[in-house]
Amino acid sequence: MAGHLGLDRFALAGESGGAPFTLDAARQFADRVDVVALISAGGPMSRDERVGMTAKARLMNWFARNAPALNTFRIAAMRRELVNPENRERALRDAMAAAPDATHAAATRIEFEAVADALRQGTRATVQELALIKREWPFPLSEVTMPVHLWHGARDRNAPVAFARRLARDLPNATLHVSDFAGHDVGVDRAAEIISVLVAHVR
Structure with a gap:
């Protein structure tokens, strides 16, 4: 894709479970990736x-590590809620009502639509991906040598900040940005800062 777009050098960004795929892509294309955002x-x-x-x-983490097939039931329940238009709109209204502002509400709608689209053809790929993410990653972090900036919310209850702190210690060239008042939605709260840092690094 980068070649098709004529991009000799570029940045990579991955959110939540996208972290290992982003880091491995950066490792494999180290001669073209200037900076990574997690x-x-x-x-x-x-x-x-x-x-x-x-x-x-x-529970989902335990299943992913020890008995991945058991996550099928939880993911299937999510699929029933999101793929059915009426159920999705009901759940979306509840989630948007709890959003602190219009920016978060818009991001919530995008997330709902993206997850619904991902689950439209079934649950198997999502269950497999969870198992890949939650087990030990099959590549050494020491080989990801370009700058890696990590943004994490101190109030994140899906992926607690302690894991991001370990990544920042183990990566050779990492900078951790912790938002004291954000949760798993830190990407919405710090979007402008993230883009600014990535743009500053790309040559």
Whole structure:
């Protein structure tokens, strides 16, 4: 895609479960990637790193690591809610009503539509992807040598900030930006800052 667009050099960004795929792509295209952004990064967390995680997220993480097929039931329930237009609109209205402002409400709508589209053809790929994300990643972080900026909310209960702190320690050239008042939606709160940092790095 980058070649088709004529991009000799570019930045990469990954949010939540996109973290390992983004880092591995950066590792494999190190001669072309100037900077990486990880937003609310999730992955294989230790017991201590899971402190503060919601019970639902803890259960999905345990299934992903130990019995991935069991996540099929939870993902199927999500699919029933989101793929059916009436159910999705009802759930979306509730979620948007809880959003703190118009920007978060708009981001919530985009997220609902994206997840519904991802689940439209079934649950198998999502279950497999969760297993890939939550088990140990099959590449060394030491090989991701370009600058990596991590943005994480201190109130994130899906992917607690302790995991991002470990990533920042283990990556050779990482900078961690913690937002004290954000949760898993830190990408919405810090969007302008994220774009500014990425633009400043791309040559």
